[in-house]
Amino acid sequence: MTDPRAKLAAAARDFYQRGWMLGTAGNLSARRTADSFWITASGRPKDALSEEDFVAVDLAGRVQEATAGRRPSAETSIHQVIYRHFPEAQVIFHVHSVEANLCGHFAKAGQLRLPPLEMLKGLGIPEAEPAVDLPVFANHVEVAQIAADMDAAFLQRLPRVPGALIHEHGMTAWGRDFDAARHHLELFEYCFRYLSLARLHGLGGES
Ligand SMILES: CSCCC(=O)C(=O)COP(=O)(O)O
Numbered sequence: 633m634t635d636p637r638a639k640l641a642a643a644a645r646d647f648y649q650r651g652w653m654l655g656t657a658g659n660l661s662a663r664r665t666a667d668s669f670w671i672t673a674s675g676r677p678k679d680a681l682s683e684e685d686f687v688a689v690d691l692a693g694r695v696q697e698a699t700a701g702r703r704p705s706a707e708t709s710i711h712q713v714i715y716r717h718f719p720e721a722q723v724i725f726h727v728h729s730v731e732a733n734l735c736g737h738f739a740k741a742g743q744l745r746l747p748p749l750e751m752l753k754g755l756g757i758p759e760a761e762p763a764v765d766l767p768v769f770a771n772h773v774e775v776a777q778i779a780a781d782m783d784a785a786f787l788q789r790l791p792r793v794p795g796a797l798i799h800e801h802g803m804t805a806w807g808r809d810f811d812a813a814r815h816h817l818e819l820f821e822y823c824f825r826y827l828s829l830a831r832l833h834g835l836g837g838e839s
């Protein structure tokens with residue numbers, strides 16, 4: 633893969649402007665080789681990332697390349713789990729939107745039922761599929777626990793959709809390239825906005 637850092641910085645700026653990466657929230661990554669990836673450094677402002685704000689790590693989380701004073705995202709272990717379980721994933725976006733955090737409250741037994749919208753086709757769901765669930769994981773102060781929970785769940789069953797929600801934290805979506813990861817994230821966030829507004833209007837709250 634060609635150096636993805638400029639595209640990651642542009643994506644972060646875009647997501648910041650949408651209100652999804654405020655106050656340094658979120659982290660983005662892209663594969664560097666089959667077994668390493670570039671990820672945002674921890675605590676950096678997502679509207680003004682430069683090349684130095686990315687750290688290269690391997691799939692075990694060991695730093696391969698970093699500018700002095702930069703450490704990898706505190707949530708690197710979550711990206712490791714996703715790259716390990718989804719060999720086709722090349723890009724991962726993790727953001728914190730208001731709507732995603734509202735929708736975590738609508739989940740039942742660790743699954744959020746997505747609205748049956750035409751747009752689900754963009755998540756790779758065939759027209760005929762009646763019910764599509766997004767996995768929802770508990771948040772933990774120890775990020776390693778979130779990553780371990782995801783790892784255990786994905787070992788049992790891979791999600792039907794290219795994403796996972798962390799309750800009262802944020803959404804993570806991935807794809808085979810930059811466009812696919814962005815489209816997936818946009819579709820999930822559209823579903824979250826739809827579900828939040830539907831509740832507000834007293835529609836479909838108990839599905
Ligand atoms: C200020 S957001 C709290 C940490 C977090 O959830 C996040 O996504 C950003 O963490 P990072 O270490 O990647 O900056």
Ligand SMILES: [Zn+2]
Pocket residue numbers: 657658659707726728801802
């Ligand atoms: Zn986060």
